[in-house]
Amino acid sequence: MFSLLLLSIVLVGSYFHYMWRAEAYLGQPWIPDAGARLFSQRPLPPPIEESGIATYSLPLRARGRDVVDAEGRRFKLASVNWYGASDEIFVPGGLDVQHRSVVAQTIRSLGFNSVRLPYSDEMVIENPHILPHLLAANPDLHGLRALDVLEAVVTALTDAGIAVIVNNHITHATWCCGADPCDAAWANDHLGPLCRVKQSEEDWIRHWETVMERFVDNERVIGADLRNEVRGVWGTMPWDRWAAAAETCGNRLLKMNPDWLIIVGGTESGNDLRGVRERPVVLDAAEDRVVYSAHVYAWSGWGSREGRYAKRSYASFAQAMRKNWAYLVERDVAPVWVGEFGAPRHPGMGDVNYWANLMRYLKHLDADFGYWAINPRKPHDNAVETYSLVEDDWVTPILDYRMRDMTELIAGTGGDDDARAANGLKSVGGEL
Numbered sequence: 001m002f003s004l005l006l007l008s009i010v011l012v013g014s015y016f017h018y019m020w021r022a023e024a025y026l027g028q029p030w031i032p033d034a035g036a037r038l039f040s041q042r043p044l045p046p047p048i049e050e051s052g053i054a055t056y057s058l059p060l061r062a063r064g065r066d067v068v069d070a071e072g073r074r075f076k077l078a079s080v081n082w083y084g085a086s087d088e089i090f091v092p093g094g095l096d097v098q099h100r101s102v103v104a105q106t107i108r109s110l111g112f113n114s115v116r117l118p119y120s121d122e123m124v125i126e127n128p129h130i131l132p133h134l135l136a137a138n139p140d141l142h143g144l145r146a147l148d149v150l151e152a153v154v155t156a157l158t159d160a161g162i163a164v165i166v167n168n169h170i171t172h173a174t175w176c177c178g179a180d181p182c183d184a185a186w187a188n189d190h191l192g193p194l195c196r197v198k199q200s201e202e203d204w205i206r207h208w209e210t211v212m213e214r215f216v217d218n219e220r221v222i223g224a225d226l227r228n229e230v231r232g233v234w235g236t237m238p239w240d241r242w243a244a245a246a247e248t249c250g251n252r253l254l255k256m257n258p259d260w261l262i263i264v265g266g267t268e269s270g271n272d273l274r275g276v277r278e279r280p281v282v283l284d285a286a287e288d289r290v291v292y293s294a295h296v297y298a299w300s301g302w303g304s305r306e307g308r309y310a311k312r313s314y315a316s317f318a319q320a321m322r323k324n325w326a327y328l329v330e331r332d333v334a335p336v337w338v339g340e341f342g343a344p345r346h347p348g349m350g351d352v353n354y355w356a357n358l359m360r361y362l363k364h365l366d367a368d369f370g371y372w373a374i375n376p377r378k379p380h381d382n383a384v385e386t387y388s389l390v391e392d393d394w395v396t397p398i399l400d401y402r403m404r405d406m407t408e409l410i411a412g413t414g415g416d417d418d419a420r421a422a423n424g425l426k427s428v429g430g431e432l
Contacts, residue, residue: 026310026350032401039404044397047111048411051078053163058219059259061288064332067261067368077337078410079114079165079370080107080389082153086118086169086176087379089134090126090146092153094375096136098394100153104160106395107374110403111410115157116225116339116370118169118176119150122197124207126173151214158220165263165370166211167225167339168204172197175380177269181233186226186245205249209256216257223261224253225293225339229269237267239275251284263291263337266325270295270340273325280334294325295340298354309357310350317357329365338362342372343402344386352401359405366412371402 032040049055057070066074082103084093094103107115127145135141141149154164170176171183182188182195189200199207208224215221226249230242243264250262264281266273273292281290298310306316328334343355362369376388389398397403 026353027348030347030349030352036401036404039401040399042399044110044399044403045407047108047113051076051111051113051410052108052161053113053158053220053222054161058222060222060261062261062291062335063288065329065335067291067335075113075163076366076412077114077163077165077368077370078112079116079337079339079368080110080112081116081118081340081370081373081375082107083118083169083373083375084379085123085146085150085153086120086167086173088173089130089379090120090123090128090173091130091134091149092117093377093379094394095138095141095149095153096134097392098137100138100156101160102137103374103394104156104162106390106397107157108160108162110374110389110397111407112162112371114163114165114222114370116165116167117150117154117157118167118228119211120169120173121171121199121204121207122173123147123150124210125197125199147211147214150211154215154218154221158218161220163220163222164215164218165223165225165261166215166221167228168208169228171195171199175378177229177231179234184231184233185237185242186230186249201245201248205252208249208253212253212256212260219259221260223263223291224250225263225265226250227265229295230265230267231269232267235268239267239272240279242267243275243279243281246281247283250281250286250289254283254286254289258286258289260289261291262286262289263293263339265293265295265339269300271300271324273328273336274323276328276334291335291337292325292328293337293339296321296338296358297341298343298351308350310354312353312357314357314360317354318361321361326361326365329367335368337368337370339370340372341369342387345388345398345400345402346386347401355402355405359409363405363409363413367409369409371406 056075060067068074082092123146127147129145130149132142157164186204187201188195189198226246230237246264283289299308301309325336328336343351375385376390376392378385
């Protein structure tokens with residue numbers, strides 16, 4: 001009996017020791033490889049002119065796995081997120097540092113052809129005057145309210161030849177997304193006095209209408225990303241319930257402008273589109289307007305048997321992508337826009353393992369994507385945004401491993417080139 005107990009203790013101790021070592025390895029700093037160092041020493045290639053929205057015949061439509069223009073030419077969504085209007089400051093970040101047109105030009109110079117622009121419902125409800133110091137580099141916007149500033153930013157982006165997708169990010173104006181049940185879905189009125197900002201499904205739709213009425217005549221505002229990372233309390237949101245709400249909201253928006261794309265994210269914080277197999281989103285007389293969206297981060301997959309994506313082999317990672325959302329692309333059913341993913345400027349080994357697997361898979365699919373984020377600073381306490389692609393001046397690009405891969409992803413190159421392992425991330429491509 002004593003021997004059995006001792007053996008059990010040894011086995012349990014060995015398991016926890018292995019897990020501790022594995023977790024410690026994930027956090028070890030990654031030393032940039034030769035390819036990343038070489039990329040950082042060269043100027044960024046100019047943006048691909050023909051990828052810009054100005055070269056397309058609008059409006060856009062969904063056709064099979066692709067978003068296409070009026071002539072059937074694919075418009076690959078090569079997007080970046082520009083946040084802030086969904087946070088405490090009620091305004092896209094950086095307007096205190098650069099004029100909005102300069103930020104737009106920076107985004108285009110990095111090669112992106114589209115921007116995902118989040119807002120909060122609280123921003124729409126309050127629509128406050130924006131504090132002047134937040135608009136220091138945009139003095140013509142002084143005295144304006146939040147929605148006016150958002151409109152000015154959208155106009156600057158579309159004038160620069162960038163398509164815009166508006167995103168309802170969160171109910172409360174704060175950083176997304178935590179365990180707060182008040183922000184876990186599009187409506188929270190069932191929670192009673194628990195929520196500081198309460199809204200029903202009808203309120204949510206009316207907020208959408210308030211925002212989008214400003215863009216009815218701007219054809220380069222191409223769509224509405226209906227809600228960020230729907231999850232319910234601890235991942236309990238049924239897909240059927242969310243799909244029905246998305247249809248109701250999408251149909252209302254299409255009455256305002258029948259040309260918008262209606263973008264519907266997965267449940268489980270954007271990771272899970274499995275429900276589309278049996279229950280697709282179907283809009284009234286507009287079956288070619290639906291685009292789905294998935295979010296993929298290093299910590300995604302944490303509740304599964306295989307664990308977080310930071311620690312998975314490529315085979316395990318690819319299997320999860322195909323199961324959760326990529327089957328829609330591979331079977332030419334519907335477009336899926338990977339609307340959020342990202343990694344830090346100075347990554348650990350787990351970050352780079354995730355990144356290498358994701359880039360390999362997205363290039364293989366030639367996927368539509370949206371990197372999080374352009375912002376070098378977070379709104380709260382002006383904290384450093386470690387995922388940023390530019391320096392604090394909002395102009396100087398960070399030429400590192402991330403931008404190297406995204407130039408390939410934007411251009412549609414490098415998809416199945418396993419030989420690039422010699423130039424890239426082969427040391428972290430396996431299971432950790």
